[in-house]
Amino acid sequence: MKKVVVVIKPEKLTDVKHILEAHKVSGLMISNIMGYGNQKGFTQKYRGNELNSNLLPKIKVESVMPEEVVEKVTKDIVNTVRTGEFGDGKIFISPVEEAIRIRTGETGKDAL
Amino acid sequence: MKKVVVVIKPEKLTDVKHILEAHKVSGLMISNIMGYGNQKGFTQKYRGNELNSNLLPKIKVESVMPEEVVEKVTKDIVNTVRTGEFGDGKIFISPVEEAIRIRTGETGKDAL
Amino acid sequence: MKKVVVVIKPEKLTDVKHILEAHKVSGLMISNIMGYGNQKGFTQKYRGNELNSNLLPKIKVESVMPEEVVEKVTKDIVNTVRTGEFGDGKIFISPVEEAIRIRTGETGKDAL
Numbered sequence: 001m002k003k004v005v006v007v008i009k010p011e012k013l014t015d016v017k018h019i020l021e022a023h024k025v026s027g028l029m030i031s032n033i034m035g036y037g038n039q040k041g042f043t044q045k046y047r048g049n050e051l052n053s054n055l056l057p058k059i060k061v062e063s064v065m066p067e068e069v070v071e072k073v074t075k076d077i078v079n080t081v082r083t084g085e086f087g088d089g090k091i092f093i094s095p096v097e098e099a100i101r102i103r104t105g106e107t108g109k110d111a112l
Numbered sequence: 113m114k115k116v117v118v119v120i121k122p123e124k125l126t127d128v129k130h131i132l133e134a135h136k137v138s139g140l141m142i143s144n145i146m147g148y149g150n151q152k153g154f155t156q157k158y159r160g161n162e163l164n165s166n167l168l169p170k171i172k173v174e175s176v177m178p179e180e181v182v183e184k185v186t187k188d189i190v191n192t193v194r195t196g197e198f199g200d201g202k203i204f205i206s207p208v209e210e211a212i213r214i215r216t217g218e219t220g221k222d223a224l
Numbered sequence: 225m226k227k228v229v230v231v232i233k234p235e236k237l238t239d240v241k242h243i244l245e246a247h248k249v250s251g252l253m254i255s256n257i258m259g260y261g262n263q264k265g266f267t268q269k270y271r272g273n274e275l276n277s278n279l280l281p282k283i284k285v286e287s288v289m290p291e292e293v294v295e296k297v298t299k300d301i302v303n304t305v306r307t308g309e310f311g312d313g314k315i316f317i318s319p320v321e322e323a324i325r326i327r328t329g330e331t332g333k334d335a336l
């Protein structure tokens with residue numbers, strides 16, 4: 001099992017949800033975060049003063065899925081979410097050793 | 113060391129905290145997230161229009177703990193949090209390679 | 225690649241950002257969380273009643289970086305953020321298997 005973390009602009013959330021559903025990926029967690037990538041966001045000025053804000057609002061989508069679907073899912077996300085502009089987002093993949101569905105006690109892929 | 117992520121209904125947070133304390137697990141991070149599992153939440157209608165919301169509010173509890181306690185902790189959480197209804201929640205376990213307590217510089221299990 | 229998670233008091237965020245920039249670490253995600261460590265926060269009383277709040281507001285900074293810089297970055301964070309008081313914060317390090325920049329499709333370290 002892998003955790004796929006997708007960090008995107010808020011307006012791309014619906015696209016990502018549809019891709020996960022199309023691949024029968026069954027669950028996700030969504031958080032509002034602030035962040036920057038290589039451009040360090042942009043620096044805002046307010047009445048001549050630099051604001052302490054190069055942080056941009058982003059959506060973090062975390063979904064634990066079987067290893068077999070990761071490549072297809074991430075390819076679809078890249079192709080759909082990409083605009084070609086800076087800030088299109090990032091995907092990170094990391095290992096998950098166990099999953100448990102609390103209602104049934106199922107574990108592993110059966111719990112996804 | 114392992115990171116145990118528990119995603120539950122908000123009203124179950126106190127139960128999870130008590131279980132962690134009972135097993136002398138010393139720390140946690142709590143986030144408000146939105147999510148769905150296999151039921152894809154439910155679709156709400158507002159004045160006849162489908163709302164872009166099959167997302168339900170959930171609490172994510174993340175706790176890094178020694179490997180030895182993971183099984184006992186997760187069993188207790190499953191047994192205590194389970195109601196038998198859809199949406200009881202999920203547990204995910206993943207590897208953590210290092211922990212550092214900033215105050216002392218301690219590392220590994222000593223830092224937990 | 226490693227994910228470095230730094231949990232700190234909100235007023236230390238600027239320090240952590242500066243250290244990441246000094247080491248040319250190119251991106252981060254910031255979340256507002258609630259948490260406690262070994263002291264289980266403190267227990268507040270309000271009009272004689274214990275409040276269900278031993279949770280303190282913290283900032284979680286997550287940054288995915290090349291393995292080579294992790295030690296230097298975490299040492300600098302420990303040295304800069306440490307006050308010697310309880311609650312200075314924690315650092316957790318975990319494996320990341322893949323990163324993808326959505327704009328370009330770059331993967332691995334090139335995507336960071």
Ligand SMILES: Nc1ncnc2c1ncn2[C@@H]1O[C@H](COP(=O)(O)OP(=O)(O)OP(=O)(O)O)[C@@H](O)[C@H]1O
Binds near residue numbers: 036325
């Ligand atoms: N190395 C990183 N670690 C953690 N989060 C990151 C990292 N890089 C980017 N992010 C998160 O992803 C969001 C989107 O990043 P972004 O798309 O700007 O990446 P980028 O590398 O700057 O690519 P681009 O050059 O296309 O803008 C950031 O706001 C940040 O929250």
Ligand SMILES: Nc1ncnc2c1ncn2[C@@H]1O[C@H](COP(=O)(O)OP(=O)(O)OP(=O)(O)O)[C@@H](O)[C@H]1O
Binds near residue numbers: 063147149200
């Ligand atoms: N595969 C997953 N990846 C990431 N988060 C998930 C996943 N599955 C569930 N979650 C998170 O856990 C929360 C609770 O899930 P839930 O208990 O409904 O799981 P489920 O698999 O649908 O089980 P049940 O059939 O008992 O409802 C979701 O709202 C979501 O935030």
Ligand SMILES: Nc1ncnc2c1ncn2[C@@H]1O[C@H](COP(=O)(O)OP(=O)(O)OP(=O)(O)O)[C@@H](O)[C@H]1O
Binds near residue numbers: 231259
């Ligand atoms: N084992 C843990 N798992 C997950 N999060 C933790 C853990 N320990 C601490 N944290 C997070 O880090 C924050 C800061 O922890 P804190 O600095 O109080 O750690 P501590 O171990 O109690 O060290 P100290 O004795 O110096 O206070 C907590 O509020 C919590 O959100």
Ligand SMILES: [Mg+2]
Binds near residue numbers: 038
């Ligand atoms: Mg960028």
Ligand SMILES: [Mg+2]
Binds near residue numbers: 148149151198199200
């Ligand atoms: Mg469900």
Ligand SMILES: [Mg+2]
Binds near residue numbers: 261310
């Ligand atoms: Mg403490």
